[in-house]
Amino acid sequence: MEPHTRNHGSHAVVVGAGLGGLAAAVRLRHRGFRVTVLERHAQPGGRCGIWESGGFRFDTGPTLLLMVEYLRALFDEIGRPMEAYLSLVQLDPNYRVHYADGSTLDVTSRINAMLEGVERVEPGSGPRFLRFLADTSRLYRIGLDGFVDRNVHRRGDFFSLKNLGLLVRGRAMEQLQRMVGRYFRSDKLRHTFSFQSLYLGLSPFDSPAIYGLLPYTEVAGGLYFPMGGMHALPRALARLGGELGVTFRYGADVAHIERGEREVAGVVLADGTRIAADLVLANADLPYVYQTLLQEPYPRIDRLAFSCSAFLMYLGVGRRYPNLPHHTLVVPADLRTTCGDIFERHRIPADPAFYICNPNKTDPALAPPGSENIYVLVPVPNQTPGREIDWSVEGPRLEAATLQRLEHFGLTDLRQHLVTKRTFTPEDFGASFSATRLEAFGLAHGIDQVGYFRPHNRHPVYENLYFVGQSTHPGCGIPMVLISSRLVAERIAAERAAVR
Numbered sequence: 001m002e003p004h005t006r007n008h009g010s011h012a013v014v015v016g017a018g019l020g021g022l023a024a025a026v027r028l029r030h031r032g033f034r035v036t037v038l039e040r041h042a043q044p045g046g047r048c049g050i051w052e053s054g055g056f057r058f059d060t061g062p063t064l065l066l067m068v069e070y071l072r073a074l075f076d077e078i079g080r081p082m083e084a085y086l087s088l089v090q091l092d093p094n095y096r097v098h099y100a101d102g103s104t105l106d107v108t109s110r111i112n113a114m115l116e117g118v119e120r121v122e123p124g125s126g127p128r129f130l131r132f133l134a135d136t137s138r139l140y141r142i143g144l145d146g147f148v149d150r151n152v153h154r155r156g157d158f159f160s161l162k163n164l165g166l167l168v169r170g171r172a173m174e175q176l177q178r179m180v181g182r183y184f185r186s187d188k189l190r191h192t193f194s195f196q197s198l199y200l201g202l203s204p205f206d207s208p209a210i211y212g213l214l215p216y217t218e219v220a221g222g223l224y225f226p227m228g229g230m231h232a233l234p235r236a237l238a239r240l241g242g243e244l245g246v247t248f249r250y251g252a253d254v255a256h257i258e259r260g261e262r263e264v265a266g267v268v269l270a271d272g273t274r275i276a277a278d279l280v281l282a283n284a285d286l287p288y289v290y291q292t293l294l295q296e297p298y299p300r301i302d303r304l305a306f307s308c309s310a311f312l313m314y315l316g317v318g319r320r321y322p323n324l325p326h327h328t329l330v331v332p333a334d335l336r337t338t339c340g341d342i343f344e345r346h347r348i349p350a351d352p353a354f355y356i357c358n359p360n361k362t363d364p365a366l367a368p369p370g371s372e373n374i375y376v377l378v379p380v381p382n383q384t385p386g387r388e389i390d391w392s393v394e395g396p397r398l399e400a401a402t403l404q405r406l407e408h409f410g411l412t413d414l415r416q417h418l419v420t421k422r423t424f425t426p427e428d429f430g431a432s433f434s435a436t437r438l439e440a441f442g443l444a445h446g447i448d449q450v451g452y453f454r455p456h457n458r459h460p461v462y463e464n465l466y467f468v469g470q471s472t473h474p475g476c477g478i479p480m481v482l483i484s485s486r487l488v489a490e491r492i493a494a495e496r497a498a499v500r
């Protein structure tokens with residue numbers, strides 16, 4: 001299908017080739033805009049990056065692909081078959097949860113296996129698990145239809161009586177722990193069905209029940225993996241954009257956005273090159289765009305909450321661990337204290353939770369024969385003023401402790417078999433992505449920072465400066481930034497057509 005012609009000639013400059021920027025570029029091009037994407041790094045993907053070393057390929061950021069209907073919707077909108085660009089496989093199990101006493105639960109989308117699993121962990125919980133799924137499916141519909149999957153920058157769209165009624169009836173605003181506590185008696189299952197708020201960089205002990213929709217999406221929708229690794233996603237979008245006529249410039253670091261009175265005129269690169277634009281769509285982190293590219297801090301930035309950060313290790317290992325599945329979540333003995341350390345006391349937890357990804361279980365081409373490419377993520381605090389963590393000191397310590405924990409967990413002789421290794425600390429989120437508080441997942445997703453309360457996807461003064469990605473509506477995560485790209489493209493098309 002050819003791009004619509006109505007907006008032909010209008011030049012949209014997209015700052016950043018993260019998944020949000022790429023998807024928005026594709027959508028704008030399809031609507032007839034002339035689109036240039038400027039990316040400071042040498043490759044597309046942003047946080048969904050890749051690191052290759054010694055025959056190992058590591059995805060550097062996201063590893064769990066959920067809600068694939070939003071990916072398919074993008075290809076459907078353009079009129080191209082997704083299968084021509086991506087080869088997705090559904091995982092089974094979705095992931096293994098490993099508890100402190102050594103027991104495990106395989107979370108899967110096969111309901112019979114799930115019932116068996118939860119009954120083993122907590123006898124009698126099977127019927128309550130089914131009720132949990134049914135009730136969280138309602139939360140999913142409330143969340144998606146009412147608040148996430150539409151533009152909510154007008155007060156009336158967000159605070160409608162219908163929406164408030166939905167929230168009250170769905171008990172969406174009560175504490176997440178209180179909600180899971182109604183279905184499950186054991187901490188094990190309570191944690192298994194609430195830890196997912198950590199995907200948003202939010203403590204499961206300080207989250208509203210609406211985020212119970214996350215475990216529902218995993219079980220009901222399944223977990224997928226793109227063959228070739230997660231980085232196949234931005235590659236596919238960049239290819240699609242290229243085929244539609246989007247211009248990509250890598251190694252193009254935008255130094256500032258040129259402001260007029262009510263509009264922006266274009267951008268200036270670090271090397272001094274000026275690029276004129278009819279509209280600028282910023283995919284880079286929004287607080288940084290305000291602070292650095294516009295030279296005006298985001299209003300009340302000091303009062304905004306940021307998500308937690310992540311300490312990452314990419315380990316090429318010259319041996320196999322046959323029992324290690326694609327995804328493993330290791331829950332510490334006292335998850336509440338671990339989360340308290342991260343979110344309240346702002347210190348590296350003494351007994352951290354960690355997550356291990358071993359994607360060559362699904363795609364053996366990602367590691368040399370007889371080897372494993374292991375990715376480890378440890379949730380850690382963001383950089384909070386007055387409670388700073390010196391990562392040049394703490395990074396090597398946490399690395400050594402994590403390697404030891406991994407061996408204790410069951411990755412026998414890991415250190416002996418390391419072929420290649422890289423760590424990525426919160427400092428690197430600052431250096432690579434200009435993350436304001438060295439956070440991994442952007443602005444926090446407390447109820448006071450989502451929907452109408454999240455920074456809107458258009459600047460309040462500059463009418464042709466728009467935002468896409470995790471720091472604007474609806475928030476963090478691959479499905480969310482894909483939704484963000486559709487919402488902003490729809491808004492641009494409506495508003496820019498209106499001024500023409």
Ligand SMILES: Cc1cc2nc3c(=O)[nH]c(=O)nc-3n(C[C@H](O)[C@H](O)[C@H](O)COP(=O)(O)OP(=O)(O)OC[C@H]3O[C@@H](n4cnc5c(N)ncnc54)[C@H](O)[C@@H]3O)c2cc1C
Nearest residue numbers: 016018019020040046047062063064254284469470477478
């Ligand atoms: C460690 C980690 C694990 C995650 N796990 C998952 C997961 O399993 N599943 C999931 O769904 N989500 C996950 N997420 C979240 C998900 O990866 C992000 O929400 C999403 O990729 C963000 O996309 P984005 O388009 O908003 O921005 P980004 O990926 O941050 O892209 C922004 C782009 O802007 C570029 N840029 C910045 N400044 C400039 C400038 N001045 N000039 C030019 N370019 C610039 C950057 O280089 C970058 O490429 C994870 C995130 C992290 C960090």
